[in-house]
Amino acid sequence: MARADSGDADAPAREIRLVKNPDGQWTARDLRVGVTAQGESRAVALDNLDAVVDAVEGDGGHSPTDEEIRELGVDPEVARSQDDDLPDVLQ
Template sequence: MARADPGRTNGPDREIRLLKNPDGQWTARDLSVEVTAQGESREEALDNLDAVVAAVEGDGGHSPTDDEIRDLDVDPEVARTQEDDLPDILQ
């Protein structure tokens, strides 16, 4: 089931549009924050939407752990010491 988020996204004026697509996927759109997410079920679409809203509002995500970095076949020390600029998409 969808998580409750703090702040304006959990208030009584939060409006979400939920649609079942022709391919069977579900699309959830938060009309206040103006973001959209999809899932294979209604619950998954709503959970994904909550995660997107949290990320957009700065409440989501975390710095990767060394194990997560190693899972990508990258040395954590090298990853943290590179001085390359971020790609445009991440700036």
């Protein structure tokens, strides 16, 4: 469930903008952190926003599992065998 604020008295108040889009999706934006998330409902958008804020602030996120990589249509073994060089268009 979405949190109203972190409870830290020294942290700035959390301000969130919540908008219902014409397609029925909801967009939630954390104005302090400057990140945005969407969801099919208000609650889902806010939960997704909390996950993004946690990842950005270093409290969340994880390396993708093989299954998550496969869901993106990528073979995990191929993905791991790639070198760290940027593609030509990004150099």
